[in-house]
Amino acid sequence: MPSISLSNQTYNYTIERQKRKTLQLKLISTNRLQIKAPKSMPLKEITNFIHQKEAWIKQKNALLQHADTTVELFNSTVTDGATLLFRGKKLTLTITISMKKPAIHIIADTLLINLYGNHPMPIDTFLKQWYIKQAALILEERTKFWCKELEVTVNRIMIKDQKTRWGSCSSLGNINYNWRIVMAPDATINYLVIHELAHRIFLDHSKNFWYLVETHCPDYIAQRLWLKQNGHILTRIL
Numbered sequence: 001m002p003s004i005s006l007s008n009q010t011y012n013y014t015i016e017r018q019k020r021k022t023l024q025l026k027l028i029s030t031n032r033l034q035i036k037a038p039k040s041m042p043l044k045e046i047t048n049f050i051h052q053k054e055a056w057i058k059q060k061n062a063l064l065q066h067a068d069t070t071v072e073l074f075n076s077t078v079t080d081g082a083t084l085l086f087r088g089k090k091l092t093l094t095i096t097i098s099m100k101k102p103a104i105h106i107i108a109d110t111l112l113i114n115l116y117g118n119h120p121m122p123i124d125t126f127l128k129q130w131y132i133k134q135a136a137l138i139l140e141e142r143t144k145f146w147c148k149e150l151e152v153t154v155n156r157i158m159i160k161d162q163k164t165r166w167g168s169c170s171s172l173g174n175i176n177y178n179w180r181i182v183m184a185p186d187a188t189i190n191y192l193v194i195h196e197l198a199h200r201i202f203l204d205h206s207k208n209f210w211y212l213v214e215t216h217c218p219d220y221i222a223q224r225l226w227l228k229q230n231g232h233i234l235t236r237i238l
């Protein structure tokens, strides 16, 4: 497939020759263009046209890329069929109401919620409680694990409900985690835990601090980037 480079980004494209008078340009998926062109139009004219449309292509492509790595489908309101994230996986929410005990289960790609029939708890409240409980389990276990690896100890761990910070570590060794981190992939969760525990040795973000983080999390830059790019999605719901 031929390709064209527009400000450091390579786009593959296909040209369909048709009986038509004008060019039609479509971005059909990330980094991929589809062109419909008049039968006799020279290639040079077509590529010139693509270059002219660079700003438009870039803007559309950014939107598509965003949808790929993040969860465009991630509804801010929690309703049946909504897409939720848990440990980096997209799960489809399925709500049932019955006389059985309220419960949440993950079955394959589905997050199954059963609400109690007579007095159903608001779904947001129930789901948030579940996330916070999962966060406590996962983050306590991960902290224990990484404490051994970094040869540090912690005082107490708190799971916080906040929108702006992912975690913190005080000089006394009190660690706070934002429960929303359990929506992120495991690698990102591990990075956060390693980051906070590295503060048990270095309280700042000095070179030595980042060196220690890198020792235990070689791809920490990618994990930081993941949080930077997707963090706003994790704070958008509940």
Ligand SMILES: [Zn+2]
Residues within 6 Å of the ligand: 195, 199, 205
């Ligand atoms: Zn820090």
